[in-house]
Amino acid sequence: MADPKGFMTTPRQDWPRRPVEERVGDWDEVYVPGALLPIVSKQADRCMDCGIPFCHDACPLGNLIPEWNDLVSREDWRAAADRLHATNNFPEFTGRLCPAPCEAGCVLAINQPAVTIKNVECAIADRAWEEGFAQPRPPDRLSGRTVAVIGSGPTGLAAAQQLTRAGHTVAVFEKDDRVGGLMRYGIPEFKMEKRHLERRIEQMRAEGTRFRTSTAVGRDIGAAELRSRYDAVVIATGATAWRELPVPGRELAGIQQAMEYLPLANRVCEGDLEASPMSAAGKHVVIVGGGDTGADCLGTAVREGAASVTQLDIYAQPGAERDEDVEPWPTYPKIYRLSAAHEEARDLETAPAADADARLFAASTLRFTGDADGHVRSLHLTEVDAGRRPLPGTGRELPADLVLLALGFSGPDREDGLIDQLGIGMEPRGTITRDAGFATNAPGVFAAGDAARGQSLIVWAIAEGRAVAAAVDHYLTGSSRLPAPISPYDRPMTV
Template sequence: MGKATGFMEYERKTASERDPLTRLRDWNEYQLPLPEDELKKQGARCMDCGTPFCHTGIPINGTDSGCPLYNLIPEWNDLVYRGRWKEALDRLLKTNNFPEFTGRVCPAPCEGACTVAIHDPAVAIKNIEREIIDRGFAEGWIVPSPPKTRTGKTVAVVGSGPAGLAAADQLNKAGHSVTIYERDDRIGGLLMYGIPNMKLEKRLVERRVDLLKEEGVHFITGTEIGKDVTLDQLRDEFDAVILCAGAQKHRDLALEGRNLEEIHLAMKYLTESTKDLLDPAFETSISAEGKDVIVIGGGDTGADCVATALRQRCKSVVQFGRHPKLPDTREENNPWPEQPFVFTLDYAYEEAKARFGKDPRQYSIITKKLVGDENGKVKELHTVEAEKIIREDGSYSFRELPGTEKVWPTQLVLVAIGFEGTEDALLQNSGLDHQNRRVKAEYGEYMTNFDGVFAAGDVRRGQSLIVWAIHEGREAARECDRYLMGETDLP
C-alpha cells in the first residue's frame, strides 16, 4: 500500500470523454486516457484491504460482486502509484488475457465491491487497468511469445469471442496446436460485431488477433459448426474440442405487427453497421438516417443501438424499458459489495441528450402492438405504462395502467430484449446434452457428455459478462490441458 491516506486525500477521477456532439461526427473511441499523475493518485486511493473484495469474483443475490478473473487489483494499483508500470503489466497479465477489452467494455463489478465505495466513490480500477495494457503495447513490452516446444496435441475451439480467444491463448501457451473456428468473416465474435467501434475500436481486436497468429494460433473464418462442419468431424480430426459459441439466439417480440418491414433484431443492426464501417464494399440494409428510431430493451445492447443511430443521423431516438428508473444511490436491498444498481448517464445517453436535449430512455413502458403503412413498413408503435409489482419471494410482474396508452411515430424499430441462448445449428443433431439452450457442462470441469469435448462461456452459462467469458475460457483450457496431458500447469 503505497499511500496509507490516499483514499482520504484524493477524489475519484475517471477518464474524460470527447465532446458528445463532436464525437457523433465519427466512429472513433469516445474516451480519453487519464494523465499519468492522475492515474498515480487513483492508484494511491486503493486501501490494499485485508480482504480485497474487488477481486473476490462471487455472485451475491444473483448479481456479480468483484472480478471473476480474480485480478490482483491492489497489487497493480500500488505499482502504478509507484510508477512501476512494467511490473504492473506483469501482474495484470497473470489473470487477464485481454485487459484492453475488459478495460473498455466490462461493467466493472470490481468497482462496485471496492471497500472505498462503502462511503466514497470507488477507486477508478477500470481506467487504471486500461492504461496499464495500453502502455504495455505503446512501450513495446507486449511482443509475440510462441511456446518453445509443442506437445503434438491438437485442439479445436469453436467461437472466437472472449471465451474462445482466452481458451486458445492458454492452450497455445501450454504448447498445444490450436485452431479457432468462427462463422463470421472476421475474428472476435461479439468483440468485433456486437460492440460498436466507438466503444471498442476494431483495431484493438485485430491487434490482439494478429498477436495470437504470430504465436501460432490458427484461425478459420466463415465456418459454422453444426452447419458447415459437424461436431463429429471435429472430434475425429482433433484431440479435444472446446465449445465457446456464445449465446446469440435473440429474444424476439411476439406482437401484432412484428412481420412489418424495418423492425430488426439489435445484433443484426449492430453487426451490419460495423461491417459497413470496416468494409467499403459492404452496404448495410439497415440505416437510421432521417428516421424516428425506437429501441425496445433497456440494456447495454440497446444503448449501443442508440449511439449507432445517432451517428447515422437519425431524426429522433427513444429507448423503452419495462423497469422503473434506477435510484440515484444504493437501496437497502442492494448493499455493498453487490454491483450497485443506480442511475447513470451512459455514453449513448449523454450523446442523445447533447443532440436532442433529453435522455432518450422511457421507463415502465410496455409495447402493445406495431402498425404499418400501405407499403408494409412500420409507421407507429403503441405502448402503455406499467407498474412493477414485486412479490415477497422477489419475483415480479407488471400491471398495465389504464389511460396511459400512447402512439409513437417510427420508421425503424430495433429489438434489444436479450438472448435466449445458443443458436440451433450447434444444438441440433450434435448429440450434446443441453437445457434451456445451454450446453450442459459442470462449472469447474466444463466437460460435456462427449469425452474430450468441453464448453465454456455463454454457450454454457447463458448471456453474461466479458470477464466471465474470459474466466471460463481460461478454466476450460486448464481442464482440457489436464485431459490431454494427465496434469496441468495452467492456472
C-alpha cells in the same frame, strides 16, 4: 500502499470523454486520447490496499487489483503489466467494455466513490503495448495434442491462447469472415476500436494459434468430422439466439433485431460497405430493451443521423444511489447510470418525450402499426408497475420508422447443426449442459462462455475461457498448471 492518505486527499476522476458534438461526428472511441495517463497514477493512489480486497471476489478473474494499483502509483508499468496479465488475457477489452463489478466491490465504495479500477486497468494495458511489454509467448515445446475451439469471442480467444501457451496445437473456427465474435461485429467502434482486437489476434498468431474464418461448424464442416480430427473440442459460440417480441404487428418491415442492425454499422467502419442498408439516417427509431445492447444501438443510430431515438426499458428508473436494504455492498447495484450513448442522446435531445436522456422507463410494448406498404410507422406502449402489469390510462404512441429489438439472448443458436450433430445435452433454459469440469456428454467436447453459462459479462467470458483451458489441458495430459479462476457453477455476488 504508496499513499496511505490517497483515498482521503484525492477525489475520484474518470477518463474524460470528448465533447458530444465532436464524438457523434465520427466512430472513434469516446474518450479524450492521451487524457488518462496524466491522472491515473493519482487515481491508483486512492486504493486502500485493503486487508481483504473484495474487488478480488467481485471480479471472476481474480485480478490482483491492489497490487497493480500500487505499481501504477509508483509508475512501475512493466511490473504492473505483468501482474495484470497474470490473471487477464485481454485487459484492454475489459478496461473498455466491462461494467466493472470490481468497483462495486471496492471497500472505498462503502461511503465514497470507488477507485477507478477499470481506468487503471485500461491504462496499464495500453501502456504495455506502447512499451513492448505484451510480446508473444509461444510455448517452449509442443505437446502433440490438438484442440479445436469453435467461436472467436472473448471466451474462445482466451481458451485458445491459454491452450496454445500450454503447448497444444490450437485452431479457432469462426463462422464470420473476421475473428472476434461479438467484439468484432456487435460492439460499436466508438466503444472499442478494432485495432485493439487486431493486435491481440496478431499476438496469438505469433504464438502459434491458427484461425479458420468463414467456417460454420455443423454446416461448412461436419461437427462429427471436426471431433474426429482433434483430440478435444471447445464450444465457445456464445449465446446468439435472440429473444423475440411476440406482439401484434411484429411482422411489419422495419422491425429488426439489434444483432441484425449493429453488425452492418460495424461493416461500414471495416470498409465493407459504404452505408448500412438498415441505416437510421432520417428515421424515427425506437429501441426496445434497456440494456447495454440497446445503448449500443442508441449510440449507433445517433451517429447515423436518426431524426429521433427513444429507448424503452421495462424496469422502473433506478435511483442514483445504492439501496443498501435491497442491494447491499459489495454486490453490483442497479443504479441510474449514464453511458456515453445516453449522454449523447440527452445533450442532443433525441427523444424529447423520454423520462431521462433517451429512455422511457417502466414501458412495455403493446403492438406495432404500419402503413399500406406493410412498413412499421408507430409503436404503441403502456406504462407498467413493478410486476410488469399495464397501468390503465397510460397508453402512448411513438413514431417509429425503425424498431430495434434488444431483448437479450437465450442461448446458443442451433441453426448450424453443431449441437444436434454432436448429440449434446441442453438445459431447459436453452444453454449447453456441462459437468463440473466443463465437459459435455459428448466425449472430448467441452463448453464454455455464454453458450453454457447464459448471457453474461465479458469478464466472465474471459474467466470461462481460462477455466475451460485448464480443464481441457488436464483432460489431454492428466494434469494442468493453467489457472482456473471459476467453476461452471460460480455466479456473481448477489443478495
